[in-house]
Amino acid sequence: MTVTPMTVTPAPASAPVAEGDRAMVELQGVTKRYGEVDALKRVDLTIRKGEFVTLLGPSGSGKSTLLNLIAGMITPSSGRIVIDGRDATTLPTNQRGLGMVFQNYALMPHMTVFENIAFPLQVRHLPKDEIKRKVEQVLDLIQLGHVAGRRPRELSGGQQQRISLARCIVYNPALILMDEPLGALDKNLREQMQLEIKRLHADLGITMLYVTHDQDEALTMSDRIVLMNGGKIEQQGKPDELYFKPATVFSAEFIGSSNLIPGIVEAGGVSGLSLRTAIGTFPVPAADFAVSTGDKAMLLVRPENMTLTGGPGVTSVSGRIDDSILLGGVVRHFVRCKDQSTIIVQELNQPDRPIAKRGDEVRAGWPPAHARLLPPSVPH
Amino acid sequence: MNALFGSSRLSRNLIATAAWLCYVFLLLPSLIVIPISFGNPGQIEFPPRQFTLALYQQFFTDQAWWGSMVQSLLVATVTTMLTLVLAVPAAYALVRSQLPRRNLLRGLFMMPMLVPVIVLGLGLYLQFSNWGLLDTTTGLVLSHIMLTTPFIMVSVMSGLHHSDVSLETVASIMGASRPVIFFRVVLPQLKASIAVGALFAFLMSLDEVVVAYFLTGTKAMTLPVKMYSSIRWELTPVLAAVSTLLTLLSLLIALGIIALQRKTEANP
Structure with missing residues (x-):
């Protein structure tokens, strides 16, 4: 499933760099209300030309509402939507110049693969020979030229999803929306398709808005992740920013696994701050939100930043092994602290590592610089 | 089932026998006309003592008989086509749109199925006599x-419930207008349900007798009405031939419906 760089369709790969700052989609204070419930609360979001943006969040967080608003299947209760420089707030769906890939593929069962891909071009009244040329080019691009005459139901799920992707690419829409497109595929195929979609995005410079609840998928594919929670944008940024610098407890818990220890901020430590918790007082790095002594706060340490072996300059807390789980490349220890809370420590697996047993007294440690101070979680 | 009847061979055979007796009881009146239709052209006779096609010859040479058959086929064909034009878009609108009072509209469309046909016939008779539509093909087709x-609406609505809305959504996102979506995305998926509904409609119109009896006289008389009057006034054995032909036609249409329904189940 390798993809050769495309010479045919839309923008050359260098285009997004030049136009990188131009907004393809702009949402300004968009609210969607269903009766008494706000599905979306005053959301502002900009998607730049050529960008791959993922909407990530649990179900009910508003990500599908956002997608449907951009697609024009629903209209906002208030706010403004601009697509490609044009006010599209109330523009009918079929005039927005978008493409969409659905989880269930949504290929026309009564049309062949060729006819399916030709459909958007026929809608645009392109001449017949040009349609034929474009469809063949895009089928070559996804390496499915040999199935042109078949019906969608004769193809595998992965093939169908590539056809539905080709059907978008062929008419060069301003933006391709993807609603959990890989949700129906098995794990291996999903990973393969993630890379293929990423490659098509890089080669063709198409702007993509991808919706998923799968954090791994979001981390793998996106230029930028928009994390949604309760109808609002919780945090947005590059995948590594979201992973290493979560701004809230929700972000920390939704992306990656995390140890969160609540406590009270005190003076002390290298950065001038430390956190007094039920299992000890720990030095913390400088916070990137306003905090003063006496405030409640949360300490975040990722399990993979922790170790049981200790070492110089490591902060640690004592506890007892509750369980140790072998996960292949890594081993995950569940350490029960003296206040009965559990800390997860994840270490790389090595053949000569002594096996931790249930009941072993250990010290779970971390370099203070790898910890992160978060504001206490606020209910939405 | 087992709890009621046990599973012994005897009880199973009893059930099978009872079922077959029911089938025979239901089918016999329809089937008995078939041998009669090949029998004595002089009088209705069962069992027939000779084999001849004389009754069929009589049917096809008598203008009054085959004329009413042509009239019936014409009425059924025109009715089916016009009903399709009316009912398919109506069903689509009722299923897919957010029209206010959708359920009320649906109920109105279903009314003719619930109102007693004899009441409908009388009402139409009174109304059409004001409009000068009595004994006209137009009046009959309208009713x-x-x-x-x-x-047709029930058949198409069930087809729509089984078809995938996201196909229409994706077509719209790809730039297709409402009419394009209806003709190129919706209709092709409804082919089978439309065909089933159309066959039902054709069959209904073909052997509808109550309303046709109210509305037609000698000019627009359909085959069932002709048969009914013939039973009352002359009781000719040609009736057996006509019945056989009608049964055959119904059978063919029913088989067509079954085949279409199988096809839809195989590839939804």
Whole structure:
């Protein structure tokens, strides 16, 4: 499933760099209300030309509402939507110049693969020979030229999803929306398709808005992740920013696994701050939100930043092994602290590592610089 | 089932026998006309003592008989086509749109199925006599459209419930207008349900007798009405031939419906 760089369709790969700052989609204070419930609360979001943006969040967080608003299947209760420089707030769906890939593929069962891909071009009244040329080019691009005459139901799920992707690419829409497109595929195929979609995005410079609840998928594919929670944008940024610098407890818990220890901020430590918790007082790095002594706060340490072996300059807390789980490349220890809370420590697996047993007294440690101070979680 | 009847061979055979007796009881009146239709052209006779096609010859040479058959086929064909034009878009609108009072509208469309046909016949008779539509093909077709609309609508609405809305959504996102979506995305998926509904409608119009009896005289008389009057006034054995032909036609249409329904189940 390798993809050769495309010479045919839309923008050359260098285009997004030049136009990188131009907004393809702009949402300004968009609210969607269903009766008494706000599905979306005053959301502002900009998607730049050529960008791959993922909407990530649990179900009910508003990500599908956002997608449907951009697609024009629903209209906002208030706010403004601009697509490609044009006010599209109330523009009918079929005039927005978008493409969409659905989880269930949504290929026309009564049309062949060729006819399916030709459909958007026929809608645009392109001449017949040009349609034929474009469809063949895009089928070559996804390496499915040999199935042109078949019906969608004769193809595998992965093939169908590539056809539905080709059907978008062929008419060069301003933006391709993807609603959990890989949700129906098995794990291996999903990973393969993630890379293929990423490659098509890089080669063709198409702007993509991808919706998923799968954090791994979001981390793998996106230029930028928009994390949604309760109808609002919780945090947005590059995948590594979201992973290493979560701004809230929700972000920390939704992306990656995390140890969160609540406590009270005190003076002390290298950065001038430390956190007094039920299992000890720990030095913390400088916070990137306003905090003063006496405030409640949360300490975040990722399990993979922790170790049981200790070492110089490591902060640690004592506890007892509750369980140790072998996960292949890594081993995950569940350490029960003296206040009965559990800390997860994840270490790389090595053949000569002594096996931790249930009941072993250990010290779970971390370099203070790898910890992160978060504001206490606020209910939405 | 097992709890009631046990599973012994005897009880199973009893059930099978009872079922077959029911089938025979239901089918016999329809089947008995077949041998009669090949028998004595002089009088109705069962069992027939000779084999001849004389009754069929009589049917096809008598203008009054085959004329009413042509009239019936014409009425059924025109009715079916016009009902399709009316009922398919109506069903689409009722299923897919957010029209206010959708359920009320649906109920109105289903009404002709619930109102007693004899009441409908009387009402139409009174109304059409004011409009000068009595004993006209137009009047008959109009009333048959009323009767067949619910059947096509039910069939198409169930087809729509089984078809995938996201196909229409994706077509719209790809830039297709409403008419393009209706003709190129919706209709092709409804082919089978439309065909089933159309066959039902055709069959209904073809052997509808109550309303046709009210509305037609000598000019627009359909085959069932002709048969009914013939039973009352002359009781000719040609009736057996006509019945056989009608049964055959119904059988063919029913088989067509079954085949279409199988096809839809195989590839939804």
